[in-house]
Amino acid sequence: MISAMMALIGEAAAADSFFGQFIYRLDGWMQLGPVSFIVSFFTGLLMVLVGKLLIAWLCRILKRSLARSKKINDLMARFILQLVNIIGWIFLAVAFLQHMGLNMGPVLAGLGISGVILGFAFQETIGNLLSGVMIVINAPFRIGDYIETGAFSGTVTDMDMICVILSTPDNKKITMSNKLVWGNPIVNFSNIERRRVELTVSVPYKADLALAKQVIKNIIDTYPEVLADPAPVIEVNKLNTSSVDFVVRPWTKPADYWKVYWRFNGEILDKMAQSGLSVPFNQLDVHIIDQSKAN
Structure with missing residues (x-):
C-alpha cells in the first residue's frame, strides 16, 4: 500500500525535479529493503569522509605553497583556502546525492533560474563577496595593519568573504561588511616605512x-x-x-x-x-575713551 502511494506521488511530481526524484528513489529503496539502503548510505558516507580528508590535504598543501609565495599576502591566502574548501564541499554534496541515485544534472541546470532569484534576495551578500574578492586582489591592507576606512579606524584582526574585523585602540571590536570597506577610501597607516x-x-x-x-x-x-x-x-x-x-x-x-x-x-x-616662555590665551583689548577730555 505504502509503495503504491509512493509511486503515485513520484509520478505526480515533475520527473526532473529534485523532490520528484527523491520520492521515486525512496520508493525504490523501500522495495529493495533496508539493507540495500543502509549499504548505499554508508558507502556514500565513506565517500564523503575520504573526500573530507582529500580537501583537508589539498588545503594543507595549498597553504604551504601560498605561504612561500611573495606575491600573495595572508588575506589572499586565507580567502583562497576558504573558497577551495567551500567548492570542495559542494562537489562532495553533489557526488553523495548522485551516489544515492539522484540525477543531479536537471537539478544543477535548474540552479540557473534559481540563481537569478537568489541573486536578488542575497544581493548584499553577493556584493560583500565580490568586494572581498577586490580587497584580496588589490591587497590594500594585511592582518595587523592599522587602517582607517569611512568613519572607523582600527587594527585589522580578521577578514573572511563577508566582513572585515577591526580592533580599536580602546579595545572595541568593529565588524564591517566588505562592501562598506571597499566602498570607502582606505588609509593604511602601517604599510609604510615612515x-x-x-x-x-x-x-x-x-x-x-x-x-x-x-x-x-x-x-x-x-x-x-x-x-x-x-x-x-x-x-x-x-x-x-x-x-x-x-x-x-x-x-x-x-x-x-x-x-x-x-x-x-x-x-x-x-x-x-x-626657558621663560609662557602659553598664550585668548585676549581682548578694551580701550576706554574719556569723552569729557576728548571734548
Missing part, C-alpha cells in the same frame, strides 16, 4: 620666536624614535588672534607615531616654562 607626526606649538606674540624654535628642536633631538632623514620641520605656520603657531613635523616609523606624539605634548609645557 610616518610624519603633526604637532602644533603656540606662543604669545611677545615671545622670542628664535628661542621657542630652539626649545622645540632640543626636545625633538632627544627622541631616538625621530628619524634624521627627512629632517624635522619646525616653522611658523599661522598668526592667530592671540598666538603665533609653530608647525612641528618630525618623521618616525609607524609603530612610534603615538609614542612621540604623546611624549612631546606632555613635555613641551614644562620645557617652555623652564
Whole structure:
C-alpha cells in the first residue's frame, strides 16, 4: 500500500525535479529493503569522509605553497583556502546525492533560474563577496595593519568573504561588511616605512620666536624614535588672534607615531616654562575713551 502511494506521488511530481526524484528513489529503496539502503548510505558516507580528508590535504598543501609565495599576502591566502574548501564541499554534496541515485544534472541546470532569484534576495551578500574578492586582489591592507576606512579606524584582526574585523585602540571590536570597506577610501597607516607626526606649538606674540624654535628642536633631538632623514620641520605656520603657531613635523616609523606624539605634548609645557616662555590665551583689548577730555 505504502509503495503504491509512493509511486503515485513520484509520478505526480515533475520527473526532473529534485523532490520528484527523491520520492521515486525512496520508493525504490523501500522495495529493495533496508539493507540495500543502509549499504548505499554508508558507502556514500565513506565517500564523503575520504573526500573530507582529500580537501583537508589539498588545503594543507595549498597553504604551504601560498605561504612561500611573495606575491600573495595572508588575506589572499586565507580567502583562497576558504573558497577551495567551500567548492570542495559542494562537489562532495553533489557526488553523495548522485551516489544515492539522484540525477543531479536537471537539478544543477535548474540552479540557473534559481540563481537569478537568489541573486536578488542575497544581493548584499553577493556584493560583500565580490568586494572581498577586490580587497584580496588589490591587497590594500594585511592582518595587523592599522587602517582607517569611512568613519572607523582600527587594527585589522580578521577578514573572511563577508566582513572585515577591526580592533580599536580602546579595545572595541568593529565588524564591517566588505562592501562598506571597499566602498570607502582606505588609509593604511602601517604599510609604510615612515610616518610624519603633526604637532602644533603656540606662543604669545611677545615671545622670542628664535628661542621657542630652539626649545622645540632640543626636545625633538632627544627622541631616538625621530628619524634624521627627512629632517624635522619646525616653522611658523599661522598668526592667530592671540598666538603665533609653530608647525612641528618630525618623521618616525609607524609603530612610534603615538609614542612621540604623546611624549612631546606632555613635555613641551614644562620645557617652555623652564626657558621663560609662557602659553598664550585668548585676549581682548578694551580701550576706554574719556569723552569729557576728548571734548
